Amino acid sequence: MTQSAVIFDLGNVILFFDFHRVADKLSRISSIDRESIGQFLFDARHHSPLETGEIQPEDFLRKCLPSFPVELHTEQLQEIWCDIFWENGQVIEIIKTLQGKAKLLLLSNTNHWHIEYIKTHFTVLDLFDETIFSHEIGLRKPDPKIYQHALDLLPPDTPVAYIDDVLEYVEAASKMGITGIHYTHHDILRKRLEALGLLPPSDTLL
Numbered sequence: 001m002t003q004s005a006v007i008f009d010l011g012n013v014i015l016f017f018d019f020h021r022v023a024d025k026l027s028r029i030s031s032i033d034r035e036s037i038g039q040f041l042f043d044a045r046h047h048s049p050l051e052t053g054e055i056q057p058e059d060f061l062r063k064c065l066p067s068f069p070v071e072l073h074t075e076q077l078q079e080i081w082c083d084i085f086w087e088n089g090q091v092i093e094i095i096k097t098l099q100g101k102a103k104l105l106l107l108s109n110t111n112h113w114h115i116e117y118i119k120t121h122f123t124v125l126d127l128f129d130e131t132i133f134s135h136e137i138g139l140r141k142p143d144p145k146i147y148q149h150a151l152d153l154l155p156p157d158t159p160v161a162y163i164d165d166v167l168e169y170v171e172a173a174s175k176m177g178i179t180g181i182h183y184t185h186h187d188i189l190r191k192r193l194e195a196l197g198l199l200p201p202s203d204t205l206l
Contacts (some may be wrong), residue, residue: 003103004198005154007173009164010108013183014092014124015085025080029072032065040064050111053135057081057113082117087124090186094193095127102198103158106131107150109140142172151176161196163189 011017019041027034040046041064050060061077072080098104106128108115112135118125125131130153134140137149141164151160162173163181170180181192193199 002155002158004101004159004161004196005103005105006098006193006198007105007107007150007160007162007178008091008095008128009162009166009169009183010106010110010118010124012165013163014088014095014106015118015122016088017084017086019084021084022080026065030065037064047109048140051109051134051140052138053112054138057111060111078113078117082113085114085118085122087122088186091183091189092124092127094186094190094199095124097199098193099127103130103154104128105150105153107141107146107162108132109134111135141166141169144172144176147173147176147178151178161193161198 008014020038023034023037023041026032026037046060046064049055050057055063058074058077061081095104104127106125108131110133115133115135130150132146132150132153134146137146139146139149141147147162151158154160159179160177161179161181162170163183164170164173165183167182170182174180179196181189183189190199190202194201
């Protein structure tokens, strides 16, 4: 029997993040208001070349701050850009429970600085059999090619579930024949995985 696979998104599923922290820190050391910085950071259109590796995080941030009056070193920018994550412990426990029961893949729209930071500050990447990062392969969700890239890492006809907090990305995965799960809460996620037979019913764990 072919082993099932579960593909997880990273941001706001396994690691929570908050770009408001970036806007707050940059506004405190400059004359640029928090809202103006936030308008750039939260516009998904600006993230596309960053997440496909076409530009580097430093260039992205300096573009965000074209009139920035303070000369920031690369290391300062990197610290501000990366210190935004904290663990979703309940989901991490679910992933640990899935180990050995399913092939585990990570699929994330991300960038070089964030992944390097996560590697040195967290251990969650070690839980996965395969990791797929948009900036490394030049593809980002919801491009069908990035889901196909993940599927190509698995044996043919593998049953696959995909978990993401962005509904658009879940729907794109579903169009590829993947069972999509929109992440909203860890208890709901556990129930969905139980229904798929990937986790034992919760009452058997008592």
